[in-house]
Amino acid sequence: MAKSNSAKFVIQKVQPGLLGLMDGSVSTLAPIFATAGLTGQPIKAFYVGLAASLGAGISMGLAEALSDDGTVTGRGNPIIRGGITAIATSIGGMLHTMPFLINNIGRALHLAYIVVVCELLVIAFIRYRYMKTPLVKTILQVIVGGGIVFVLGIFLGKAGT
Numbered sequence: 001m002a003k004s005n006s007a008k009f010v011i012q013k014v015q016p017g018l019l020g021l022m023d024g025s026v027s028t029l030a031p032i033f034a035t036a037g038l039t040g041q042p043i044k045a046f047y048v049g050l051a052a053s054l055g056a057g058i059s060m061g062l063a064e065a066l067s068d069d070g071t072v073t074g075r076g077n078p079i080i081r082g083g084i085t086a087i088a089t090s091i092g093g094m095l096h097t098m099p100f101l102i103n104n105i106g107r108a109l110h111l112a113y114i115v116v117v118c119e120l121l122v123i124a125f126i127r128y129r130y131m132k133t134p135l136v137k138t139i140l141q142v143i144v145g146g147g148i149v150f151v152l153g154i155f156l157g158k159a160g161t
Contacts (some may be wrong), residue, residue, distance in 0.1 A: 003074055012076030013084060014130045016064055018123070020085040023060050024092025025119045026146050028052040030153035032097060032112070037157015042108040046100035053093025061086025095119055120146045 003011070031052045036045035065082025068075060075081060096119060099111035120142045127138040 008074070008076070010130050011074065012070075012081065014126070015075075016081040016084040017088040018126050018130070019064065020057070020060055020088025020090075021092040021119075021123055021126070022142075024053060024056055024089035025095070025116070025123060026092075026149050027056050028093035028097065029116065029146065029149045030156065032100070033109075033150065033153030034156040034160070036100065036105060036109060036112075037154060038160045040105050042100040042102060042105050045108070046097055049093060049097030049100060053090050053097055056093055057086045057090030060089040092119065116146065116150060 028049055032045050032049040035048040036042065039045070061082040064085035065078040067078070069078050070076045070081070096112045096115040099108045099115060102108040102111065121139070124135070124139040124142045127133045127142070128135040131138075133141075
């Protein structure tokens with residue numbers, strides 16, 4: 001049975017992008033916030049976030065591109081999927097990294113907290129819209145998962161000082 005254009009779009013474009021956004025948003029939280037807590041220097045947190053975001057983007061892009069060639073699963077061109085995942089992962093990590101360009105650690109942290117909450121809500125909305133996950137369920141799942149990593153980063157940042 002052939003997949004509809006809508007189903008193809010979701011599996012070939014939305015899913016790799018969502019995968020990347022989720023990984024970039026969540027996997028970079030702990031290193032960035034731990035660095036901010038350990039050093040108290042926003043620029044150091046920024047560079048750790050930059051490295052984590054770009055490194056995760058490359059890693060996730062390769063993983064997605066090499067996971068299958070799309071012929072059996074219908075997931076589409078692996079290079080396109082890998083590119084979408086790489087870009088989305090990097091963006092997901094960089095959004096809450098950018099506030100650390102502010103020279104005041106308190107302001108940078110507060111803005112980054114707000115950005116993280118917004119990122120998680122956008123991810124939840126995308127899951128709701130395209131993956132048909134009930135909105136309350138997806139918000140709880142995304143916020144609990146992101147919250148665990150966020151708290152880990154804060155804890156490690158305080159524990160190391």
